[in-house]
Amino acid sequence: MDESLARLVVILGPTAAGKSELAIRLAETLGGEVVACDSTQVYRHFDIGTGKVLPAQRRGIPHHLIDLVEPHEVFTAGEYAARATQAIADITRLGKLPILTAGTGLYLRALLEGLSDAPTRSEELRERLRSKALAKGPLHLHALLTRIDPQAAKRIAPRDTQKVIRAVEIRMLGGKPVSEIHRSGRKGLEGYALAKIGLLPPREALYARINARVQGMIASGWLDEVRHLIDEGVPREAKPFQFIGYAELRENLERRLSLNAAIESIQQATRRYAKRQLTWFRREPGVNWLPGFGDDPTIVTEALRLAHRD
RNA sequence: GGACGGGUGGGUGAGUGGCUAAAACCAGCAGACUGUAAAUCUGCCGCUCCUUGCGGGCUACGGAGGUUCGAAUCCUCCCCCGUCCA
Numbered sequence: 347m348d349e350s351l352a353r354l355v356v357i358l359g360p361t362a363a364g365k366s367e368l369a370i371r372l373a374e375t376l377g378g379e380v381v382a383c384d385s386t387q388v389y390r391h392f393d394i395g396t397g398k399v400l401p402a403q404r405r406g407i408p409h410h411l412i413d414l415v416e417p418h419e420v421f422t423a424g425e426y427a428a429r430a431t432q433a434i435a436d437i438t439r440l441g442k443l444p445i446l447t448a449g450t451g452l453y454l455r456a457l458l459e460g461l462s463d464a465p466t467r468s469e470e471l472r473e474r475l476r477s478k479a480l481a482k483g484p485l486h487l488h489a490l491l492t493r494i495d496p497q498a499a500k501r502i503a504p505r506d507t508q509k510v511i512r513a514v515e516i517r518m519l520g521g522k523p524v525s526e527i528h529r530s531g532r533k534g535l536e537g538y539a540l541a542k543i544g545l546l547p548p549r550e551a552l553y554a555r556i557n558a559r560v561q562g563m564i565a566s567g568w569l570d571e572v573r574h575l576i577d578e579g580v581p582r583e584a585k586p587f588q589f590i591g592y593a594e595l596r597e598n599l600e601r602r603l604s605l606n607a608a609i610e611s612i613q614q615a616t617r618r619y620a621k622r623q624l625t626w627f628r629r630e631p632g633v634n635w636l637p638g639f640g641d642d643p644t645i646v647t648e649a650l651r652l653a654h655r656d
Numbered sequence: 657g658g659a660c661g662g663g664u665g666g667g668u669g670a671g672u673g674g675c676u677a678a679a680a681c682c683a684g685c686a687g688a689c690u691g692u693a694a695a696u697c698u699g700c701c702g703c704u705c706c707u708u709g710c711g712g713g714c715u716a717c718g719g720a721g722g723u724u725c726g727a728a729u730c731c732u733c734c735c736c737c738g739u740c741c742a
Contacts (some may be wrong), residue, residue: 360695387695422691452693461690472692502689506697509689515675516690528690590694615682619694625687 351539353587355653356458357423357640359545359629360555360620365447366399368545371446371646372653373407378443381433383457385450388414388421389586391575396454396589397559410437417575417584423456424466426448430457431535438538451626464527465519467512490514493511498524498558543649544633545640552620553588555639557613560591564609573599590615 355372357365369380382388383411386396390413393400398412415421430446430453437444448454479487488504491514500512516524547555572595580587587593591612597603603611627633634652638645 369682384694385692420692423693424691425692450693452689452691452695456690459690464690467691503697508692508696512691524690532690585692587693588692588695592694615694621685622694626689626693 351537353653354434354438354444354535354538354540356446356448356454356540356542357545357649358446358451358454358542358633359640360415360552360623360627361397361449361616362541362552362559362620363545363547364642365449365545366640368396368543368640368646368649369445369447370399370405370407371640372404372445372649373443375650376443376445376653377441378412378445379408379437379439379440380404380413381430381444381446383426383430383446383448383450383453384412385421385423385426385453386586386589387412387419388426389589390415391417391578391580392467392571392586392589392592394563394566394571395591395595396586397563417549417580417586420467420585422466423452424461426453427456427461434535434538445653449623451623451630454630458535458540460532462528462530462532463518464524468515468519471515471518472511475514476507479507479511484510487511487514491517494518495523495525540632541653542630542633543652544627544630544635545645546624546635546637547639548637551639553617556616556620559608560613560616562589564605569595569599571603572596590619 354620355376355378357369357372359365366380369378372378373380380399384396386392387398388411389396399409401409411426411430414429434444446454446457469542475487484505484507487510488499488502488508491502491510492499495513495517498512498517502509502513504510513524516527520527568591570619572592575587575592576596576599582596587596594603594608598605598608636645636648640646642651
């Protein structure tokens with residue numbers, strides 16, 4: 347492999363597979379720093395439920411791209427890509443090895459492959475479209491998209507209002523059909539030799555670990571965290587309150603849901619999330635899949651070998 | 657011992673003679689996804705066969721019989737569960 351390229355290790359896999367732990371181990375032995383690729387960990391104050399590695403557990407390894415914005419702010423894949431590119435360059439310049447822990451497929455793709463030059467989201471336009479969808483039904487918006495951008499409409503399910511709105515937005519703000527914009531420039535990350543390591547524990551074991559992890563989060567004060575967020579006035583519409591668990595626990599605090607029911611529902615949502623992550627990552631090219639958890643010694647050994655090989 | 661109510665596919669549960677392999681929901685599986693992505697959305701979901709078709713066969717609504725051209729649905733007996741009375 348090209349000696350002039352800087353190395354970049356990417357650890358990807360479903361939630362609870364042990365990405366963070368593996369990243370720290372690799373960082374310790376290879377002289378690296380961790381860069382999170384996780385859409386939820388960029389939010390400050392939402393710590394336990396998002397599975398952040400807290401400073402005390404980082405064993406001196408710097409962690410980047412965590413706690414970037416306040417709960418009421420909107421964060422986007424494009425912004426992530428820009429900041430991650432910067433962080434990776436900075437780490438490399440210091441002579442350290444950047445190690446990405448990727449749970450959010452879209453963010454990883456935005457970073458590695460880049461995004462097309464499409465307009466960023468416009469809250470005003472979205473508000474208009476959303477109320478229209480509410481008044482006339484989700485299919486109405488799709489019909490509108492079919493009129494202004496038939497190609498894009500064909501690729502989006504009529505009821506997928508979120509994606510329909512995005513397509514309409516691109517078409518209206520960008521002045522060109524979505525397909526045309528997507529065909530144009532897409533600048534990905536360049537200049538790095540990638541080592542992609544995928545964690546793929548057996549499904550049953552993964553689910554068991556997810557269940558246990560949710561219990562563990564509760565035991566370590568997740569409810570207090572949520573109570574505190576509410577007391578601090580974080581509005582219920584704030585984006586991070588959509589993350590798995592936060593809505594359920596708020597309901598529990600409002601006495602509308604028993605703790606057991608909340609826990610079960612969180613475990614279930616997390617299992618489904620893990621499945622969606624696996625579906626996404628399966629298509630990721632060039633991944634070296636390891637059949638176990640990131641804290642398993644044999645997996646660590648394998649991962650070290652893969653991280654070295656370039 | 658008596659009186660009711662009930663036993664349906666992995667779960668909850670609708671169906672009360674043919675349009676029913678059996679609604680709906682959940683779980684599960686598979687998939688899509690270029691700025692909300694821990695989001696949003698789609699498909700499959702008894703077994704099996706093939707020429708993959710609104711295709712064929714088999715099995716299925718507690719058990720065993722019966723009525724009927726036809727039964728998850730009606731009748732008989734039995735088993736189990738719940739509530740109430742003794």
